Every structure is written in structure tokens, then in C-alpha cells.
Amino acid sequence: MHNDVTATGHAARIATVDALLPAPLPFEVHDDATLLSAQVGDTTAAGLATSTELGPDSSQSIWRALTEHRLEVQLAGPDPAAGLDALLTRWDEHLSTIARPGDPECSAVVSRPSRDTAGVTEMLRHGFAPVGVIAVRPAQRMAASGPTTTPGVCIRHATPDDLETAVHLMLELQRYDAQFGRVTVRPGIDELVGKELLRLLERPEPQVWIAELYGQALGLAVLQMPDETAWIQHRVAASRIGYLSSLAVAEAARSAGVGTALAAHAHQVFDEAGADVVLLHTAVLNPRSTPFWYAQGYRPLWTGWQRRPAVR
Known part of the structure; x- marks a missing residue:
């Protein structure tokens, strides 16, 4: 499965969802990131998993857990919800190897376009809850x-x-x-x-x-x-x-x-x-x-x- 193929399909799908969303690019994998992928029939999913840590004296620690695992998601194909479900399962397997169970200062976070509602049920099924929103207001509105x-x-x-x-x-x-x-x-x-x-x-x-x-x-x-x-x-x-x-x-x-x-x-x-x-x-x-x-x-x-x- 090629990351750039998934990114292209994801970009085409997102362009129809919200005109204020930026065009996504293929994921670039750095030393501290892991590229995950999944496929369900003709649907592909790619995820870039990263982890960051903060000390309790950091001003940013107010807004997040001290250890934060994030997943960026790209979905392409006829059944994005199934692709997301499979990708979250892969991420859960990855997290089980690096995160301490039950640690309240360790969170898993996924940011998704608000109007891209495919996969909401799957997010809930995997134990995620919608917590915050980045809201937008166009000028002169x-x-x-x-x-x-x-x-x-x-x-x-x-x-x-x-x-x-x-x-x-x-x-x-x-x-x-x-x-x-x-x-x-x-x-x-x-x-x-x-x-x-x-x-x-x-x-x-x-x-x-x-x-x-x-x-x-x-x-x-x-x-x-x-x-x-x-x-x-x-x-x-x-x-x-x-x-x-x-x-x-x-x-x-x-x-x-x-x-x-x-x-x-x-x-x-x-x-x-x-x-x-x-x-x-x-x-x-x-x-x-x-x-x-x-x-x-x-x-x-x-x-x-x-x-x-x-x-x-």
C-alpha cells in the first residue's frame, strides 16, 4: 500500500467535505513517528503515529496529558468508516507496546475534520470521545x-x-x-x-x-x-x-x-x-x-x- 495513493484519494474526498480544510499531503515519517496502514477491500487507511511528553511545569501541560499519543489519519476508498476502524485497531496494537495501561497522564488523541462524519461510530466504539473543537470564523462574517x-x-x-x-x-x-x-x-x-x-x-x-x-x-x-x-x-x-x-x-x-x-x-x-x-x-x-x-x-x-x- 502506498502512502501517496491514500493521500491522493483522501485529498479528493476531503475537498468535497469542507472548503476551508487545507489540502493534505502524503505523510512524512520522521525518526520519532510511526507510519501505520490498513486496508479493507478497496478502502485504504494511513496513519502517522507520534508521541510527545511534557513536564508538569510546562505551560502547555494545562491543555493536555503529560504524555500524548497522536494519530493523523488519511482515508481513501468507498468505505472510509471501515478503513478508520481497521486503522484504529492497528494503532491500539501499537499503543499497547509503548503506553502504560491505566495511566491518566497518558492520552490518545485524534483530530478529524468536523464535517467528515464517516467513522464517528467507530471512534466511539474504540473508546474515544469528542473533547475539543477548532472553530473557524471567516472575516467580516x-x-x-x-x-x-x-x-x-x-x-x-x-x-x-x-x-x-x-x-x-x-x-x-x-x-x-x-x-x-x-x-x-x-x-x-x-x-x-x-x-x-x-x-x-x-x-x-x-x-x-x-x-x-x-x-x-x-x-x-x-x-x-x-x-x-x-x-x-x-x-x-x-x-x-x-x-x-x-x-x-x-x-x-x-x-x-x-x-x-x-x-x-x-x-x-x-x-x-x-x-x-x-x-x-x-x-x-x-x-x-x-x-x-x-x-x-x-x-x-x-x-x-x-x-x-x-x-x-
Whole structure:
């Protein structure tokens, strides 16, 4: 079975699924990756399996297990669901040789195009759950009408003097999101969040914004401009990408229009920077953020499926 043949068939299939998906290329196997393949009749499947490890003091450890096994998937042929099923079985066999059973700090992760629904049943059968989404909002998109912005909301650049408030808002958000599988609240999370926010606030023109309501800071938005988003550019067919890292609103101010005002301001900043699209991550099961972002003009582009522990 040839990886490039599967990639070609996969690319042709994906092109009909979502115009904002980038054209996939054949997998390149590096020293730390394993190429897996499976075939069911005329259907072929290829998977690139990789593993990465982080220390608990890494800022990225908040967003994932310390050991993360990932599988990139390409499917071609008349029965992609059967191909995925066979490929996941091959990956399970591979994981059983390298992962410790029952380790909660070891996860198996597959990212799939959200509109490519072939194989959803197979993902569930193999013990995966949809945990996160990369959502996309094309530039200048009109959002659905949301809560009326509360009079008195003022949005301004954050400064280092706002660090304590920013940390409080971010921690409140992350502890709420930890219920839904995307965030791990670790010992020392206050320090990790504080260091990252201070680094951003000390930049010459920080893209960190505070929403004040009658002088009280109740909301926070963190943006990455198009010259900072090369790390996620491979996820979307666009040249200039904005990324909305975080938007947090104090619990007491939710449903009051503070979040809507912050989102509208962020989109104006991205539009002025010439972003073709804006991306963000959201937790699938979050009953607040998911409907909020879709009301702001976003839609699912990639769905992140996770099994944790990776091997039960």
C-alpha cells in the first residue's frame, strides 16, 4: 500500500467535505513517528503515529496529558468508516507496546475534520470521545444577534497592572473548563498562568484586552495576530489567520453582554489586521462557550477526539 495513493484519494474526498480544510499531503515519517496502514477491500487507511511528553511545569501541560499519543489519519476508498476502524485497531496494537495501561497522564488523541462524519461510530466504539473543537470564523462574517451589550462596557488594552485581575479571570475560566476534558488543573497552575500572562503584558503592544463595566474589570480577551499563528496555519486553507487564545468573563457578569462586546472588539481588531479567518479552541461539552461562539459566527472545523488513559 502506498502512502501517496491514500493521500491522493483522501485529498479528493476531503475537498468535497469542507472548503476551508487545507489540502493534505502524503505523510512524512520522521525518526520519532510511526507510519501505520490498513486496508479493507478497496478502502485504504494511513496513519502517522507520534508521541510527545511534557513536564508538569510546562505551560502547555494545562491543555493536555503529560504524555500524548497522536494519530493523523488519511482515508481513501468507498468505505472510509471501515478503513478508520481497521486503522484504529492497528494503532491500539501499537499503543499497547509503548503506553502504560491505566495511566491518566497518558492520552490518545485524534483530530478529524468536523464535517467528515464517516467513522464517528467507530471512534466511539474504540473508546474515544469528542473533547475539543477548532472553530473557524471567516472575516467580516455577520454574527447572530446575541445579548444586548450592557451600557457602560469599556474595552481597553491591558497593562502589567492588570496582571492580578487577568490571572483571576483566566483561572476561573480554566477551572470551569476542566470539567469538560480540555484542561488539567495542575499544582502550580497559578504560577504557570501568571508567567504566561506577564510575558504577554510586557510586550510593546500586547494583544490582551480588558472589559470594564462601570470601572470594574470583568472580562479578558487574549489575541494572536496573523504574524504569530504559523503554529496553527496548517489547520485551515487561509493565508492570514487570527487566533483568539482566550476570552474570559467573570461569573457575576455572564449573560450581561460583556463577552459579546469583547468578541466584537476582537473581531474588529482581526479585521483591521487583514485576517482571512479567526480560529479558536472550545470545549465540545461546555454548555456556555459552545453556543456563544457559534452565535458569534464560528463553526466547527476540526474535532479533537481523546481517550484518556490511552490504554485502559
